[in-house]
Amino acid sequence: MSEMWTSKLRTKWQKNLPIEKLLPDDQPAYVASWIYVFGVLTLSALAMIIASGIVLAFQGPAWYHTSDTGKFMNSMHFWSVQLFFVFMVIHLWGKFWMAAWRGNRFRTWATGAVAFISSIATAFTGYLVQTNFDSQWISFEAKDGFNSMGVGAFFNVTNLGQMLLLHVAFLPLILGVLTIVHVLMVRKRGVVPPIDAVPTIASGGSR
């Protein structure tokens, strides 16, 4: 039984990420700053982006040009993206100044940083599929950078169909997986202790 891949995975999961860590009902007392709020706000904005994006996907990229409801959903999508980046950048800076990679948390930092870069790519393709003047302009201007790298050979920013599929399928999948892994890493490793925190005080306190 113990040689089964499934049982090995379950054992490892239960050891590293028991339900008490996944859904905790307590946390270190030092988690007492507004900066901690921006992680969950980023996730919330991402949820809004996905929800509004699904509605837009059902109606197609040109729907919002002709429908008031479509315009409203497009606005929800647009502002959720703006909020997402504001929250994420504050979250990122906060984690930098906490040196949040300490204590074997490099992978938590790295998945967050790569998720940030993936978000930029996802948002960029979103701007390309607006099917308005802005998307005409951005695709013409942006092609030179990608072509200069040779990337234009397989990532053609002037191809609406390709950009639309990447925007609604591939890139959100990458971002979604990175986000889930990032959050699981946070739950597994816990919130990084304060810089200058000393073991004697940490271990001597009580709930």
Added chain:
Amino acid sequence: MSLNKELKHEFDAAPWRGKTKRYDIVKEGTIALAIVAILALSLSLLMGSPDETPLTFKGWAVSNSDNFYATTVQELAGTSGTATYGAPYNKASDGLNAGPLWPQKWMGVTHPIDSVNDFVISPLSTQVMSTEIASAVATWKTASAQQKQDWATAYDDAITKAEGKISAVPAGAYGPVPALAQGLTDMAKGGALDAALLSQGGFFQTDNTKQILFFGDGSYLDDAGTAANLQGGTWGMMNETGRYPGQAWLWLYSFWYQIPPFNNEESKPIGANADLYIMLIMGVMSAGLVFIPFIPGVKSLPMRIPIHRGIWRQYYEENGIKRRRK
């Protein structure tokens, strides 16, 4: 790693055994989602979202007929931006390089574009043509490559000398080129060129590359970009049309285009290859973001600049921990 550092690392990595407090993660997530939903809803209702109508070839040909006409001649003469671009559209140039790196050239022609046929002859051929245009197309198709080049180049030069004013171009040995340019201009004015460029005689099509590139060869798109404050030299990459925020997160990418030598196309080798150099710089910086925890100097900034004293102020005060000098 010294013993002190090793102990600190072990302490940072170990599960927290100090003072804790109650924490309702589900409640926090629900409240955060509600706050963001209200914010997004309010901004959407108050501000809406940008949606400038896309440009069309009809709009271009009607509003600036001479420029559209002259651009068509450039496509035939092989002097337009697209015709001289290089990979991935054609082999007209080697593209950009950074020292020995020629990635644009290396990847080759993956989206072939023949500006003469794709932009002019094929779209004209999809229409029911007048006798004059049909004759011009037939003459063009049966002429030798050298003859075509001579006609188109002579006319292109003449238009340049006349500073783009078509009516001021003197008569000359231009063959069918004026008729072809006039035919495409009339087709664009009638609104038929937009769809013809996209479909290229087919039915299903989702690739707008040919339309976008043809647009960019003239001044219509460029003028509209300037009017909307979207040019790269004015932080255009992070701007949006109207009074809406754009991709502000691209500020660092835009930044390089504002400073020498990147903002001077005449400056070799960097300015002339700015797109490639800036992409490489951003690639390195992106990797740098991921690997900050290993970059000497950068990784210790949070310890040297005591912003963390504000973040964990309550903890430091409760435990009487003074800042340690690094």
